[in-house]
Amino acid sequence: MKNKFILSIVLSMAFLFTQCTLVPSGSTSKLDRSKAPKAGEARKVEIANSKSFTLDNGLEVFVVENHKIPQVSYSLVVDYDPIMEGKRVGMLNMFGSMLRRGTETRSKEKLDEEIDFMGANLITYSRGVYASSLKRHSDNLLSIFSDVLYNPSFSEEELTKVRNESLSNLQSLPSSPDEIASNVVAKVNYGNNHPYGEVETEATLNTVKNEDLKDFHQTYFRPNVSYLAIVGDITLEEAKKQAEKYFAKWEKKEVPTIKYDAPKTVEKPQVAISNRAGAVQTVINVTYPVFYPLNSDDYVAARLMNGILGNSGFGARLIQNLREDKAYTYGAYSSLNPDDISSSFKMSASVRNEVTDSAVVQFLYELKRIKDEPVTQVELDRVKASAIGSFVRSLESPQTVANFAINIARYDLPSDFYSNYIQKINALTVQDIQNAAKKYIKPENITIVAVGDQSILIEKLAPFGNIQVYDAFGEMAAQADQRILIGMTADKVIQNYIDKIGGKKWNEVTSMEKAQTMSIAGMQMEQKIYVQNQQKVALEVPKMGMKQIYDGKKAYLVMQGNKQELPAEQANSIKEQTFINPYSQYDKSNGYTIELVGAQVVEDKSVFEIKITHKDYGERLQYFDPKTGLLLKEVSPEGEMTIKDYRKVGTTNLLVPYKMEGNSPQGAYKIDVQEVEFNPTIDAKVFIVE
Template sequence: MNFKSLLYLVIALLGTTAIQAQDEDFRKKAPEGGPPPRIEFGEYQQFKLDNGLEVIVVENHKLPKVTFQLLVDVPPTAEGDKVGMASMAGEMLSRGTANRTKNEIDETVDFMGASLSTSSGGAYATALSKHKETLIELMADAVLNPSFPEAEFEKLLQQRLSALALQTSDPSYISSTVSDVLTFGEDHPYGEIETRETLENIKLEDLKEYYNENFKPNISYLAFIGDINADEARALAETYFGKWEKGNVARAFYPRPKAPDATQVALINKDGATQSILNITYPVNLKPGTDDAIVANVLNTILGGGLLSSRLNQNIREDKGYSYGVRSTLQYDKIIGYFAAGGNVRNEVTDSAVVEMLGELEKLRTEAVPEQELNSVKSFIFGSFARSTERPETVARFALNIARYKLPKDYYATYLERVQAVTQADLTAAAQKYLLPGQAYVVVVGNAGEVAEPLERVAPVIMYDNQGRPLDKAGLSVPEGLKAMDVIAQYIEALGGREKLESVEDMSMTMGATIQGMALTMKMKQKATGKMAMTVEMNGSVVNETRYDGERAMVSAMGQKQILEGEDADAFKSQAMIHPELAYDKKGYELKLTGAEKVDGEPAYKIEIISPDGSKSTEYFSIESGLKLKTVTTQDGPQGSVTITNRFSDYREVEGMMVPFQTESEGMAPVPLTMKVEEVNINTGLEDDFFKVDKE
């Protein structure tokens, strides 16, 4: 035997074993975080005009493009019963000046291929650099010489009212609105909400007054970004903004909002909703530029600030499957910051999602973040921060922040070094200070009938309306012994009585509405034998036609015709019934009186109904008049389930029978519709041939 060869073999085997052991040890231990990348910021120059206007110049000549950004740092001010005034004043700046009409402004912008916008906080414009002087002159004209034309004010007001009507039925908008009111308080500038009433209170003079009192150069910052040098920027600033007169701007002070003493659920009912929108929120006293702001950013990134691997996402999305994604925000502000965390979850797991999210907040307060997780998050912050600094707009934003918040000149240059210095102990201390699972508003917009009771096991539930006001339950008691069919009987009597309704053999109705400036007309014909026909016209052209003969249905839309039979046609049975309530006492209907709520301020009984075909709806009947005020149904659509809400008002007598002459519908079309009755005809002898559906 060759002992020398055997020795070599033993040594080789021992070496291999040692290497494998080292590999295993290496895999068990997380690599240490490397040093933060050294960020070399793009150069910027800064100077001040005699009137106090701060000017920042960020040169970047890679593209022949220039951007101008004017920031007017108006102190937060409560608008009271005229919420919306400041934002409207800002929009009006570019709708006419002493030198140009709105059309002339728009034509000039279009000719340059530029963009120009104004707001309550200043103006923004961008174009090719060859147009820079024309653009800055145009922007300065809008900011310094607005004419506030009456016609444009009326037009803008109607646009805002229309937009608000669309937003107020959107669950995400409702969640945001109620969250702001609860977090900051309705009397704080951050907690005020825009309503139809506040918009209608605004006069043109209010906008002028806001502008005159707040648009001053000595609280403003003008940034030049892109293909322009400092000398050019100084000349343009002096020429077009140098004569802007400075002045004093009033600053109001408001009590600092505080988190609630104990966690509470703020529930806003959304009948028919199949999922809930959650938002856990409360105010935090977190100021920009502080050491806490940097630690808070790291903490929030770990919790739910943008990473798919964040704790909230890993728990709620990956592990439990409650949601497609959840996020959190820990936002600083020089007045008052806030915390928010939430997402969309299914009804049946709403309470469980809240428990899990609050649990994640508590875990960060009581358990140290593992070193590997901390290093991973730091690396993510290093990378995203470094990439952001490649854009000249980021450099300008950092320069503006340094000026606005009086930050050290090297604040952003050393930012990553301070991120690197954040320790596990720092995170625990910040979590105990800023993550408050026991003092939060849990705002839930969802189906109260399905989620309210389970949520009571999480925290006390308080019902709110869409504007963040606790619901007034006065007059909402249900008399003992009252049943659903008793309410239906009152409704039938309020319409004219069973005998009158049963005498109706056919009914024709024409309704009109306006949608995005176009005239919409709907003509509905129904026969007591279970037949119906409907046409929808847009600007006089038929866009939809539906007929149902009691067995088959025909639907024609966008040039496509479809014949439905059997179960596919059963959905039209209820539409063909003139007064379906007459059949509610028949076999196959299930009715449940679930309580009383207010519908647009009017107390109403709430009844949940399951039809013979299995479809579900919720109907509301006035306690005082007995008339139907609202229906809510959920239907399957191409994009998933759709909730349709109809509100009925303006009841009028037609041949001894009460008919609602106005129907406000949400969910049926991309925008809310207000349908008004133009003509009603009863018992005109409609022939069956009118409803005939030919076989294909």
Template sequence: MKKIIFSLLVLAASFSANAQVDRSTMPKAGPAPEINLSKPQSFELKNGLKVIVVENHKLPRVAYTLTLDNPPIQEGDKTGAATLSGALLGKGSTSISKDAYNEEVDFMGARINFGSQYAAASGLTQYSDRILELLADAAINPNFTEEEFNKEKALLIDNLKTNEKSVSAAASTASRALLYGKDHPKGEFETPAGLENVTLADAKAFYNKAFIPNNAYLVVVGDVDFKNIKKIVTSNFKDWKKGSALPAAFTTPKNVVSTEIDFIDMPNAVQSEVIVENLVSLKMSDPDYFPVLMANQILGGGGEGRLFLNLREDKGYTYGAYSSIGNDKYGMTSFSASASVRNMVTDSSVVAFLEEIDRIRETPVSEKDLKNAKAKYVGSFVRSLEQPATVARFALNIETENLPEDFYQNYLSKINAVTIADVQRVAKKYFLSDNSRIVIAGKGSEVLSNLENVSFKGKTIPVKFYDKEGNAVEKPKYEVALPEGVTKQTVLNNYLEAIGGKDKVAALESLLMVGEGSVQGTPLKLTMKKTNKEQFVQMIEVMGNVMSKQVLNGDTAVITAQGQTVTPTPEQLKDLKAESAIVAELNMLDDETIKLEKIEKVDGKNAYVLALNEKKKAFYDTESGLKIKEETTQEMQGQTFVQTVLFGDYKEVKGVQFPTKLSQSMGPQNIEFTFSEVKVNEGVTEADFK
């Protein structure tokens, strides 16, 4: 009975207490949680190598990070030597071959990576001493051979050539060159032609200059003992020779006096890459650092940012729009806002970017916006503490960025202390809507006329023209008069003649093509089969598994994708029948709906443009007559996009030329197929279309 009475009294007291709570006011936020980080221990070798050790015995693992704290290094006419020196590191050492080195690393289940100014390794504690020994050996005694150098150089050149048509790569390269200047380390970039001048001696020279212990930090995190680590680090790194300190001697770039559009013409662009940027001076040790983090988070730090909500969610211009801001103790860095946008809204996107940047400068953000930004940032920060690499990065930053010892213990309280006034103050200081470079790489023939009429705050924004390397060029000319007498029929007849002639094309009964490609590193296999009886099969396989398949057999068709099978709509069936033609141009000669529109540049070549229907265009080289591109306008999730297919490397099979390279892009995705097997009038049976 007493227990029951006591419980009732407790319950009554609880109700009484609740009744006295004033729910008309929001409760005050509690204190920011205290961040407890493992306190690092440190020591320094006689050669200047500084070592930071964070013991963490929760898991039997260890991670080593070697970082060179050098200022930006200007390479000049030897640009690429740094990248190649980094690529050569880790290829064994002077005492162990590349194959033996890799075999031992694999046996231990370890990971060891190198760059031109860093090295990292991780693995199980039981192998920790040997992992560090291998890391040190490859870093201090690199095995720079002519054979490996030539291999890495050829690979780098091939990668650069592959990206020559990349709109995003062109925008990125040109934006850095224009923002910093080509005589600044951050404005330099590698080119295939420039790399031809870089030798193995240049790569060695860069390594000897930059990879020096007196500018290096080794951070050790994991299941280790400090005394043992000090012993093995000293043993493995004591012979690393000091070098001369690198000077931070480079030009100081400046922002433009007033906002301008810097346009790079990319005739193959199906979207425009837009980058709005300006230079800033910001260090982690600056009082503005935390307010800037919050201002950028509100503006464009993610899916909740204003840029994303405006350009994607509200206007549907892009899949995503974001902003970022750097920090650099050695000099200028940048604020940048960017997105890939549809051609037809390129000019409107520029205005939307500037308006959002200007809004956060001129109008105080709401309490809700700031609260949400803080919550997002705090959540990411707390989650990052679960990773040992985070602790290592924190310890390194405190050493290299001139930060107080309690910088990260007070990190959350500094975030929570940011005010609305702070956000507006730093937005005005660092987000320069009146002094921005707006770098745009896009299809000038479609976007330039509107871009030249873009105005902001009542002033037209001037447009300047540059190539992909940031060199000033003349305004591109797009209007090329159609030669007298050229018609749709002449374009189609020239194509048919170029690939072998009407008679040989008309004699085609079937076609088999098998090609290989990849997307984001995943290998793909494309198989196409066609007949002259409206029969068509297209199948894409991923690692032996069928990802998608389309089958047409006369008036019946089936489409299978990711295990789901559907019957095509009448419009899809019509498209499949058009696709089933072995050479579609033979059937297009008498199609009155097809129109010859104009001449347009495609990768620097003039091409006749045929409008096949409202959604599809085909481009034919004015000199060779060959088809070099197709464009198809498609809708997806309420947005309109242009899918581009480039044709190249035509090869003759039984008297008829077929393109053996096919590059397909839609938005940022690009897939290139190379056809290794092309068969005419063989390899196709009726069973293929069942």
């Protein structure tokens, strides 16, 4: 019997924003709303000055005074070179979390209590610490800040919690095509010997130890590679006193510097596929690595070039082409972000399966067009206005001014980099944009990364280049042994499975009770399931006052005594759970069709892939072990589920799985079955909705 349980209904709201234009009385002029209004003259802006000083230990401090509200923030950036984590990938993220999980004198609970009492914020990450509070609490806040910085406890108990949180997040990966695409992009652009090509796995997370965190802290968290921004209701003299009091004792030490070879690009277009069986959409990324540091002479020109292509809202070419003209997707974008080690260019969209190849054609068309053809003056003027507007709005935050000062120091920028930023934008010509495109746009070096149904993608994307298949973590995927298909049919696979779990003995089962525990989103729910074969089903979560029922005609959700009839789609999903007998789940007379799709790899095994379709219950894929005959995995619109730990029920020879793990829209979950009973007498009241 399938294990589905709808845990929550997510409500969304849409807000409509309207803009009204008043026309003076008597005016006969009409607005042409088919054209965007012309941008006005860019106003001159003044960037507030930051003040700076350096402590004897090398810590550079930048101060931006803003006395509008009595609040101060402190932002510490530790500027070490990217490091290879190797077999401990994930250590840096865990380190950032662990900084906030207690010190030698303060437990996590004590930290939380003190920070909450002040109404303050304190956030840690792998490259620093951010904190803010009212000015009157600033000394207390810095006492905590410096304690976190100098004396993190890295306790085993908290490390276990952080690791489990990371592992839980990792379990949702199979249901997130965008994250899978990100992993594959990292691997194809940077490979295994570059820090930007490393990807977290369960194995690497489990390798991280306390000693790794302590060693990293002692080696890399040093003042002589750090910058501190102090922003808010504070004077330079006050900032100097606080910096001396709380940061002067931070001991300087030489920090390792690391150089990396530039990642190699492919010599001709390639295709990288990651399989999500049964997916109805394809996530496409067209990408390659490129060197594009912030201090590039053409940084501004390249940024606006990318804006015209796909990073300036609805006016961008990719949106206009793939969404407005072709209706392939809701959004298509490009990115080109500066990095002093290595950057990457990327175009991306999620499209319907049937237009995957057509979408790639348009991506390549736009890539070639912006490189080979000058942009129009209208396009350039539009992105100029957008870039200037974004820059001016960013100046409303005093933190921005501090960040500018830190960037100038970190990236060796000219001192007037930001003060002349608007002038640089206004000075750009159409030729400057084309020069940037010719330098940074490389159609010949692309890798087309596609995450979706492999059986569809291989056919759709074969014309674009050599195809390699990757797993969800960006590693080369093992290929199934197609020889297992010789002489097999869908009917044979299903019959082998049913014979293995009990065969015709299932015909003697008319009812079932099951007790199980479901863990999801940090909650554990004790569940009871009652089934009358092909008639009724009820699922109870007693401690939550929740009950889900199909009474033979309709389906209901009962929460704390409130009854709600479920829509037909959900009712059908629940109704299918009345099928105890596995024969019923594949029987053509019950409306099912089954198809042997091919061979796939599941848990390093070559297995049979079967597609099961029903007009009311929808479509799903199931994967069967050719050696044991058992069902190992199921993929449906609700997510993926692995099935394991088959056991005999009581004195019968009927096998059922006692453990299931999977992903759903609500997150990763685990189901542990405690007890199964066949042919019990079930009280009819169980299926009645009061």
